[in-house]
Amino acid sequence: MSQRWSAPSGSVTGASSRVMAPRSKTRIVARERLVAQLLEARRKRCIVIQGPAGCGKTAALVAWREALLPLGFDLAWLTLAPEDDDLASFVGGLVASLAQVDPAICREAALFGGRGVDDEAVERTVIALVRAIASRSGELALVIDDLDHLTNPRSHRALQWLIDYAPPGLHLVLVSRGATPFSFGRLRDQDLVLELGMRDLRFTFAESADYLRAQLGDVSERDARDMHELTDGWVAGLQLFALHLKRRKSASDTPRAAEANDLADPLTRAQLHDARAFGDYFERAVLSRLTPSEVELLVRTSACARLCSSLCVALVGDEHPAGDVLALLARLETDNLFIAQIERVGNATWYRLNPLFRETLRERFRARSETVQRAVHHAAWCWFRDHDLPEEAVRHALHAGEAAAAADLVLAVARDLQVAGDLRKLVALLHLLPQAEIEARIGLRLWRLQLELYARDFDACAATIARLDADIPARDTRERYRLTLLRAAVDAQRDHADSAMASLPQLLAAPADADSIAIGARNNLLSWLYMRRGEYDHARAIQHDGTRPLIGGAPLMGTSAGVLNGRCLVGYSYALEGEFLQVERISREVLAEADQRGSSAAEAACLAAALLGEALYEFNDCAGARRLLEDRVDVLERVSIPDSVLRVHTVLSAAHWAQGHRLDAFACLERLEDYASRHGLPRLLAHSLAAQVQRHLQCGQFDAAEADLARLDAKAARLRPTRPDAWHDVHALAERAHVSWCVAHEDYEGAALRLPALVALCAERGWQHHVVQLRLQAALVDHHRNRADAAQQAALAGLRLGHRLGLVRSVLDADAGFATNVIEFAEAVARRESADAVLAFYVDRLRAARDAAAIVSMPKEKALERGAAASATEALSERETRVVSLLAQALPNKKIARTLGISPETVKWHLKNIYGKLGVSSRDEAVARVRDLGIDA
Structure with a gap:
């Protein structure tokens, strides 16, 4: 069993030194001009x-920071190092620096850690940070120092x-020794x-004179001017003069002006305003x-580095x-100023050498x-290892030629990084290791397989599983069981319950030495599998009766x-x-706790949000569902299981x-x-197609509905022989779509032929809320067929079950495509059952919900009025106008992105800006508002 690894209380993390502003020191020259x-x-x-180095960039920003804080500004700081040229390390540092100001800024962005560093994932991380910052009150400055280390x-x-x-x-404050490659x-x-260069950073003569007098005491104006001109106001050059003269002065009670000349000659020849003179x-x-x-x-x-x-x-x-x-x-800190404190933790003070001084030492x-x-790196890696700082330990172990020890260390800390939700660091550590060391363990x-799973690289997962299956000895039951769990987890992320079901015997046969995390993973996978089979009580019993996973007790x-x-x-x-009161x-309970735990509970937070959004929609709180889910969609798509993503998109569409x-x-x-x-998820595709059929029919777009219905039928036909679990879902979706098609064409006999079998299928699978909706649709069909008794009985069965479940939207949405309003029909049914007070009460609740929904969905004149105050300065840019014109053509984000040659994430950001400028909250309102303003879109 790998050793337990936990950072001691108060230890400084490997990243903390680079995400803290340098400590302020008493400044001899205030640089008031530059700070102002x-x-x-x-x-x-x-x-x-x-x-260039030594021109006072960082010192000026430290002074600026002190002046900003009383003005209500927050300031984050990231000092880059050569190792940050790795994309994952840079993004991780960016997130960590902002977390120092407010962890809430990074709550969503941190969830992307370890789940890929493809461009889409990185852009989503950036957008998550931007959205969180935009939602804050107050101003935030982010300093990125030593940007020249960023060449990737x-x-x-x-x-x-x-x-x-x-x-x-x-x-944003970008600090670099050279030109920056940004637009x-x-x-x-x-x-x-604001762009500041050496001309702005160098000391004025007055500042040079003040500095030299503060360092040396009495300095004549002529000598001060000579030194200022020699250095061209370069701060570090003046510092060289001052330090050298102070040393000469301490050796003699009668310093002479010639001392300056003694120093000037070699420094002049070395071109003092060039940083190389430092060496x-x-x-x-x-x-x-x-x-x-x-x-x-x-x-x-x-x-x-520290x-x-x-x-x-x-x-x-x-x-x-x-x-x-x-x-x-x-002595170095107080006299020479070439070493700076980073922070003090407990009894330990951390330092960082001046970069130029360190480079001189590194040459030696x-x-x-x-x-x-190698001996030095060995001592360093042992020290960092013993002080629970694995990232630096691994780097030094590799420099020491001890790649095997580095790999063993990564293996030892991996579980704790996973439990802490620090997947980004685990990815970084694995990237450091030679492939041969990974392959040997x-x-x-x-x-690596688990990280491939997090990144949704299913092709890589399949190849890795095949090799591991061949390489793990049969006697190693613990590792083989872990492979079984990961194989089933891949199947869950691929929404392939039939394949996962084949692993059920192995999942049930956990080895005696399986750790509690393996047991917890097994329990959750079993619950998912049993739910997909419709065995809901069994799925819940696994959680209530199974062994709870423990970490440290x-x-x-x-x-x-x-x-x-x-x-x-x-x-x-x-x-x-359909038990949405329980949902x-x-x-709510899980989401509150998961949000507090951050990235370690990312998956639980996503699934809980998806479930709560569905419950809110069912209880007719469409606005609440949208508020909860809209800003979580990006994270959900990267982090959660397909069922969460399915629920979020269908609920948002319905809302x-x-x-x-x-x-x-x-x-x-x-x-x-x-x-x-x-991602190759046919069941989710079928859900999208079925919902699109319904919406096209409601809009009277019969050709589009027919095309989607044909695709849905073809999808069901292909799944039946190979994916029976998914086929049940898709078959039910296809049958419901056909019922909607029949109703839209007033083919009530055709609908009546399909509904009984469909109700039976949903009842068999335990989908009670679907049964409610289908029974009400059957009642409406019988009503149009003039079969009053059958309609009454079907409606009663549906309404009574709906009341027991507490359903609202499932009932309100049942009349889609029908000429008869479901609430008016339900009221007629309740009047015939005048003795049933419970039924009457439920129908009253439904009527109130219908009326409230009708108010929300009224034409948006009021919403458009909100945008009437948009000022001329808030007019749409040319690009934003183009986005709106494509919106008016009902193009989705992906097609808009392709048309404009930008990414879908950029389209979403443009939409957010457009909504804000126009005072609207949806695509429909934006298109209407632009037309109302007479903007040529």
């Missing part, structure tokens, strides 16, 4: 600062999305960019003045007393023998194996039956339809169709 310029630009969308074009694309999508309340043209045209200076003026053991300490510490005293002691071993290490660190380190370098190959709440997911599956079983209670938003209703169904086609 930055303050004046604080509400611009983007500030770009470009200049895909990372550039991710940051460009953040620049393009940034809401007014987000202010600011649109922002420049809107005067939303020579550090060698001459700093390292040459230290003892060999002190230099050796610094050279060894340069192997690490350091503390105990790490330094470990790096030098017994060669240097611990007290001397502390003294040297303190790289000149050491390979044996010495069944455990790591199983983790406490129940495992998050991950797909956890208790929260199990409770969601219980709620899902009730949803399939609402369970889903839009009930509110009179026909374009949006079709858009939801088309997005479901696209999702199903992309």
Whole structure:
């Protein structure tokens, strides 16, 4: 069993040092001019600062930060390093930096961690961050320092999305030594960019003189001007002068002006305003003045991106007393200013070397023998390992030539990273490892399979499963059982219950040494399988009677194996039956707890939201369902099982339809169709087609309905011999679509022929809310066939079952396509049963719900009036106008994206801006509003 790995209380994480602003120090020169310029630009969308090392970029921003905080600004900080050129690392740092300000900003974005770094996933992560920031009150500035380390074009694309999508309340500050490869043209045209270069960053003569006098005491104006001109106001160059002269001054009580000349010549020849002059200076003026053991300490510490005293002691071993290490660190910080505190955690103070100083030291380190370098990295990896900092430990282990130890460490920490929901870090660690080390360990190959599953790379999953099946020995029952669980989980994500059912005997035969997480995963998979077979009581019994997974003696709440997911599956079983009062209670409780737990309970949060949205719609709260689900769709599609995605899109489509938003209703169904086609999910595709048939019939679009109905029939025919479980669902959908077709064409005899078998099928599968709707449709069919008694009996059966279940929308939606209103018909039925007070009460509730829905779906003149106050400055851009024109053609987001040559995510962002500018909330309202304003769309 892999060792338990948990970070000690108060430990600093591997990422924390780069997502914290540098500590403020007393500034000898306040840089009031520069800080005032930055303050004046604080509400611009983007500030770009470009200049060589040592020109005071970071120091100026630290001062700006202090001035911003009293003004109600929040400030996030991300300092990049060479390893952040990896896209996953950069996105992870971006999320972590914003989480330091407000974890709520990153709650949704963090759910994408570990689920792929394809462009779509990264863009969705960026949009999730942007939406969360836009929903906050107050201003937020994000500083990205040392941007020159970012050379990966895909990372550039991710940051460009953040620049393009940034809401007014987000202010980006990009800091780099060289030119940045980003497009600011649109922002420049809107005067939303401040760009500062070396001309702006260098000291004025007055600032140079103030600095030199503060450092050296009495300096003549002539000497100050000479040094200012030599350095061209370059802060680091002045610092070199000051430090050198201070050292010379301490060696003599009578400093002479010639000392400046002594220093000036070599520095002038070296072109002092070039950062390369630092290397020579550090060698001459700093390292040459230290003892060999002190230099050796610094050279060894340069192997690490950050350091503390105990790490330094470990790096030098017994060669240097611990007290001397502390003294040297303190002296470097107070005298030379080439080391900066990052933070203090407990009794430990963390430092970061000046980048130029560190590079000088690293040149010396790289000149050491390979044996010495590996010994230093070995000491570093052991220290980071023992202090529960696996990411840095793995990097140093690899540099030490100990790839096997690094792989063992990743295997040891993988389970805890999964439980914590930190999949992004697990992905990063696996990417660091050589493939040979992963292939040599069944455990790591199983983790790679799990990450392939999270990323929905089903082709890779199939290939990995086949190889593991051949390579795991039969005697290794524990790992073979884990492979069985992952194979079944892949089947669940592929919506392939028939294939998963073939694994049922193996799932039931858990080995005696299976850990509690494996048992939890088994329980949840079994519940899903039994529900797909219509065995709802059995599915719930698994959760109530099964062994609860424990971690450290406490129940495992998050991950797909956890208790929260199990409770969601219980709620899902009730949803399939139509017991929506139970669904609402369970889903509300789970969603509240899952949202508190963040990414570790992402799957439970998604499924709970989907179930709660369905319950809200059923109880006629269409607006509430939309509010809950619309901002969660992106995450749901990446994180949750297909059943969640199905419920979200069908509920959103139905809610839009009930509110009179026909374009949006079709858009939801088309997005479901696209999702199903992309992932090979025929059952979900059939749901989309069946709903589109219904909507086309209601619009009188019979040709489109007929085409979708033909596709639905073909889909059912193909599934019957190969996927019997999915076929039952698709067959029921097809039969219901045919009933709707018959009703729309007033072929009531044809509908009557199909309905009895369809009611029986739904009853057999336990779909009671469908039975309610079908019985009411059968009653309406019999009513049109002039069979009053049969209509009365069918309606009574449907209404009484609907009352027991507490259904509302299932009843209101039953009259789609009928000339007769279902509520008027129900009132007539209730009058004939005058002694049944319960029935009368239920019909009154239904009437009130119908009336409330009618008010919501009234023509949108009132909604359009809200947009009448849109100011001229809020006029649609050319691109937004083009998007609206394509909306008017009822094109879905994907087709709009293809037409305009942009991504679907960008289309969604444009829609959000369009709705805000026009004061509307749907596609239909946007199209109507544009026409009302006379905009040429």
